[in-house]
Amino acid sequence: MDSSSVDIVLNKGGHNKSFEVKIYRIHTTKIMSFPNGSDAEGVLKRLEDYAKNDFEPHSRRMWGHIYYAGLKDVVELARKAYLMYMDKTMLDFTCFPSLLRMEREVVRMASSLLNGDEEVVGNFTYGGTESIMLALKAAREKFRKEEGGNVVPEIVLPATAHPAFWKSAEYLGMRCLRAKLDDELRADVETVKELVGDKTAMIVGSAPNYPFGVVDDIKALSDIAVDGKLWLHVDACLGGFHLPFFRELGEKIPDFDFSVEGVHSISADFHKYGLSPRGASVILYRNAKLREGQIFVMASWPGYPLVNTAVLSTRSAGTLAAAWAVMSYLGFDGYLKLAKKTLYAKKRLIDGLTELGLELLGSPEGAVLAFTSERHNLFKVSTLMAEKGWYVQSQPGSKKLGFPRSLHFSVIPGHAEVVDEFLEDMREVLPECECSYPEMSSFDVSKLKFGEDGLPEDSELISELIHSMPPEIVESVFKQFINELIFR
Numbered sequence: 001m002d003s004s005s006v007d008i009v010l011n012k013g014g015h016n017k018s019f020e021v022k023i024y025r026i027h028t029t030k031i032m033s034f035p036n037g038s039d040a041e042g043v044l045k046r047l048e049d050y051a052k053n054d055f056e057p058h059s060r061r062m063w064g065h066i067y068y069a070g071l072k073d074v075v076e077l078a079r080k081a082y083l084m085y086m087d088k089t090m091l092d093f094t095c096f097p098s099l100l101r102m103e104r105e106v107v108r109m110a111s112s113l114l115n116g117d118e119e120v121v122g123n124f125t126y127g128g129t130e131s132i133m134l135a136l137k138a139a140r141e142k143f144r145k146e147e148g149g150n151v152v153p154e155i156v157l158p159a160t161a162h163p164a165f166w167k168s169a170e171y172l173g174m175r176c177l178r179a180k181l182d183d184e185l186r187a188d189v190e191t192v193k194e195l196v197g198d199k200t201a202m203i204v205g206s207a208p209n210y211p212f213g214v215v216d217d218i219k220a221l222s223d224i225a226v227d228g229k230l231w232l233h234v235d236a237c238l239g240g241f242h243l244p245f246f247r248e249l250g251e252k253i254p255d256f257d258f259s260v261e262g263v264h265s266i267s268a269d270f271h272k273y274g275l276s277p278r279g280a281s282v283i284l285y286r287n288a289k290l291r292e293g294q295i296f297v298m299a300s301w302p303g304y305p306l307v308n309t310a311v312l313s314t315r316s317a318g319t320l321a322a323a324w325a326v327m328s329y330l331g332f333d334g335y336l337k338l339a340k341k342t343l344y345a346k347k348r349l350i351d352g353l354t355e356l357g358l359e360l361l362g363s364p365e366g367a368v369l370a371f372t373s374e375r376h377n378l379f380k381v382s383t384l385m386a387e388k389g390w391y392v393q394s395q396p397g398s399k400k401l402g403f404p405r406s407l408h409f410s411v412i413p414g415h416a417e418v419v420d421e422f423l424e425d426m427r428e429v430l431p432e433c434e435c436s437y438p439e440m441s442s443f444d445v446s447k448l449k450f451g452e453d454g455l456p457e458d459s460e461l462i463s464e465l466i467h468s469m470p471p472e473i474v475e476s477v478f479k480q481f482i483n484e485l486i487f488r
Ligand SMILES: *Cc1c(COP(=O)(O)O)cnc(C)c1O
Pocket: 126, 127, 128, 129, 130, 162, 164, 206, 208, 209, 210, 235, 236, 237, 238, 269, 281
């Protein structure tokens, strides 16, 4: 670490001085100039070398980020489909009519699974964030048309709603109002009612939310939406492609889709429980009128008329073809079989971790869940499990906002075969983690150690720092950290 280069001192007026932060520059980039070219074999070899510190996505040892069916044939099919369409662009569907056809078909597949009728329309996007951003834009345009353009439109969402809503609001000049959670970690319906007003352009519910896997009371949110003639968006990025199958298997899944009257739009990710390669999601609207504000057209330049249904313009059709292929291949029965494995792994995990003394948060209906503990340092659990080759995601929560520290688990079908091995490793690790969290009132970030990839090694400390610091300080420090250090 070269400590001579950059000092960032963060000292926001009014905030605790002990959160003064120094950040030092480290150098990790070896390539400092444009390459001279090399043989293909050498290039591939280097790519392989670069991956040496990465987790293996198909190892089943990751309890987050990776949604893997656990089936080699699905991966092989997705890769073939991806390669077949990789070089085609979704920018211009008049050159590649096959893409228009596939897009219509994946929209129908998703819509039929989510109780949509023939009025439902939608578009393929590159991810949940893009789907959400488009729904916000459509709702914003509708709001402006009806209410005029002079106010900042507001989105009322539960504290558990995905940051993609906050990000989209920042991009689109909208404002998020955070509703409290009730005792079961669902959106507190009374708070939502209080927050709704003249400026409300959208209410949001999750099915389920990411942090705890709990499905919001979409029916109650729908009542508010119907009463106030408001737009209700359901974020089913996670649940869209597993909750319907869990229900089919006899699980109690509350109504969350187009069967609920007030639902205007739904986001659902093919690249999560649709089990397709990354870069694949869908945004659905109850009817075409609601989608109007999503579409961007520009004909006043000397080039081709630009027509975009998504945020991104030029993009590979590979991910669309892969999602189309995976769904066509697995079909309803294929997903059902996989959902059964996921459900088995989920139940084993809950029973096992509960027996080991951890505490499940809420009653997650979905495949995603979180555990907390009074007795253990959960961030240390993450560290020690990583040493055993498992990725267990720390959720730092926030002292100030009253969010607990927890460990997150996104359960996938492939976990069915490894869950017992995982629980054995947890049994070994947990006694070592019966300790408290470090005192954070005066921590000097410059003491952090960095690995050869330029990433900080003290993830435990960082998690505790995030828990202890006010979130606006965390956000500010992170922005500087990322800008000055990580991406350079
Ligand atoms: C993953 C996720 C998103 C955002 O999706 P990306 O594909 O990461 O852009 C939104 N909402 C929920 C509930 C999610 O789990």
